[in-house]
């Protein structure tokens with residue numbers, strides 16, 4: 621039996637809820653063969669959990685990409701790309717890969733950390749990544765940065781930002797309202813250039829959602845690789861991450877990762893889709 625090969629170009633979250641660890645866990649749960657080209661290593665200060673981001677030498681990243689691409693990957697996801705140079709390397713990899721299944725998770729901040737990774741990266745993401753995106757999955761902050769609108773606070777503002785990001789070349793845009801949007805439900809906005817749809821699930825009253833964004837985007841990537849449509853892929857990913865958040869847990873006093881494999885074990889909360 622052959623498996624679909626899904627490559628993540630992403631960072632290592634040593635606490636293992638987010639980053640390439642989340643991607644590999646989500647790929648595995650979706651039955652794809654997860655592969656990694658590592659960009660940075662994120663470590664945490666044991667006292668206070670402040671994050672430190674250490675990039676790998678770019679020639680080492682390039683060697684990993686060469687190795688992975690030589691196997692002819694079926695789909696690519698990107699995660700934390702901490703410098704403009706790394707963003708360009710990821711863009712080249714996408715173009716050389718020959719795949720048109722590309723999920724861009726435009727990671728700009730770690731949850732709980734205020735510091736934006738590198739403000740210049742936004743311009744590089746717009747130029748080098750968005751034109752190749754089958755699906756881009758910004759959270760509210762990232763959507764506001766990419767669209768140049770500032771962080772959306774309402775569904776109407778999310779629609780404006782999604783339209784701008786689509787104009788920049790991303791074929792499909794999912795803006796994750798998540799916990800940050802003031803609404804009863806956890807609401808994400810999906811725009812494919814034609815229609816706007818809201819995906820809503822129960823908002824879990826928990827801070828144990830570390831890695832939710834990575835898990836969502838990796839699930840979309842695996843679903844697309846497995847042949848689902850864009851809309852089917854996004855709906856299933858929303859179910860998958862909702863279950864993972866509902867079963868999030870405390871790794872220690874500082875961080876609560878999602879339970880990546882919750883959906884097949886415990887089932888998923890209902891996701892409703894409404895065209896607006």
Ligand SMILES: Nc1ncnc2c1ncn2[C@@H]1O[C@H](COP(=O)(O)OP(=O)(O)O)[C@@H](O)[C@H]1O
Nearest residue numbers: 759796798799806807822823824832833836861
């Ligand atoms: N408390 C929550 N309850 C239910 N779903 C959530 C919650 N927080 C986030 N989500 C969902 O998890 C996914 C990831 O969103 P989010 O956590 O905002 O991304 P990121 O981790 O990139 O900031 C989205 O589908 C979002 O709606």
Ligand SMILES: Cc1ncc(COP(=O)(O)O)c(C=O)c1O
Nearest residue numbers: 631633638639730831832833834
């Ligand atoms: C390596 C890495 N990638 C991505 C993220 C973003 O994680 P999330 O899925 O919570 O947005 C983090 C956050 O800590 C990280 O350490």
Ligand SMILES: [Mg+2]
Nearest residue numbers: 727759833834
């Ligand atoms: Mg994120």
